[in-house]
Amino acid sequence: MNCEEARQKIKIRTILESFNLFPVKENRKTAFYFALDREETVPSLSVDFVKNTAFDFGTGKNYDVISLVQQMNKCSVSEALKYLLSFNIPVFRNVDVKMITEVKNYQIIKVSEIRHLALIQYLKSREVFEQKHLVEEILYRLDGKTLFAIGFLNNSGGYEIRNKYTKICLGQKDVTWVKNEPNVNNEVLIFEGFFDYLAYRNMTREESSKADYLILNSTALLFKVRDALNEYDLISLFLDNDTNGRLTKETIQMNYEKVEDCSLIYSDFKDMNEWFCNYRR
Template sequence: MTTIELNNLSIKQYLSELNIHPVKDRGYYGMYHSPFRTDNNASLKVDYQKNLWIDFGSNEGGTMIDLVMRLDNCTLKEAINKLECRYANMQTGSNTDNQPESFSFHGNNHLEKVENNQQSGISIQKIVPITNQALLDYLTERKINIDIVMQHCKEVYYSANNKSYFAIGFKNDADGYTLRNKYAKVCTVNDITTHQKSDTNNEACLVFEGFMDYLSYLTMKNIQHSKVDVVVLNSISNLSKAIDFITSHQKIYTYLDNDEAGRNATLQINKYSSTHNCIHIDKSTDYANYKDLNEWHCKTKLKEKEQQVQKQEQIRKPSRGFKR
């Protein structure tokens, strides 16, 4: 789909699919609570006729693509990819109801049925353990322990817009996948991922914005699984789905991004935790000078490597003895 076609997609419908609805609907425009920040005044306007939006509180606005970039904190290329994957069937005119179901071999030599997802326009073709060198190289770039990744992710082959792709797949609570490779981040179904240790243990909960941050945390701790409950939002827009589970714990540790969306989500969690008598610890202060936990992790590993190289060079230097 062209950028013009993508920007012609209904912003009102897109927000509705994300369970974001107008507080006031005047027929030709609607007023929404801004999904980017705490907004009690419904200061985001969507002009249905022009298909444009503006947030009067932050003086931001634009087209459908601009909205996706702002909601998901992604690049222009990633936003286009997300929309193309989500609405691929609108362009191709294909009828997923009549398409054959996809099957793949998985793990223990048994067939795993993979449903085509109509909402995102993505059709998963195959799910296997991660062996693709391009994906392994990408994980190495992100300084993620491969053994840990194998415990939590799969190598997913999928098609969208009549094109084939492969990515690292992280499963969510709706049996969908967040799909990520070096060039794109999409999802078959947008939902949270929760790892609950037990129904009775509500001592602590770790909250991550994306699964790369979660894998970075496990790599830094050198553990394959968290000892306490975990929520991976997979998108800041999913916070409302997770807030009840998050605030059911005595202590909440948040590892969100150091951008406006992440800070607003952190403030919302802090607000809810205070009303539920929870202790909220904002761990983003540990990496305040970095975009997110993974970036901090990568820079830390790079500094460690540089220090090791310097020590090795010092050892190699010949000692200056006394000349006779």
């Protein structure tokens, strides 16, 4: 792969995600990120997804996928191309990923079991209150305000934050692995979001805990687990019934041998949690 092929074939969003960089603000064609080389409170890196380039308003620097890797890894062009080579996999590039804002400037004040009435009511509205031991109550400070929400821990120590009004990530964005021993069938169950995972655990309780669970927390993070998924004899998918979910399913089906699409169970609903709520009521 040469420089021109890298610029044309590899999406700049994917490379930013590989360095755990996510949009602060975005629309379908452009987004603003925090700068690559300094701390800041107002994002100054403008990314054009159509042109596959970025511009730093603070320094006046332009970036493509090659110079972005050079900036992050402090490396030569040839070393950057070597890094980019692993992303030149067509089926993994085609997913139109759904993102959740990664928040950097925050302070977690307290982590505890779920006690706040509003959070209890929210869990009950999603029909997963019985699984409250799998999430935590997070008291945090953001933009001068003290807030509370349900938190779901990921593998990098970040928290997926949810309440009736909020959908963000505090800290580094990552997937969440839940490993179980023994894994009799060498199976992994994959969910997009943790409410789908909680719904599944609520529906099956303990009898299905012999498999491993993978909660992507964003389909954009699929690249992080593509090698790990090779270790399983069976991959069971509980993805959303929308365009993004179908593309993610097709990506996994094209890359692995034994894949089961479990979304057929809730084919008339957006996702598993929505189906489970309807089923319980």
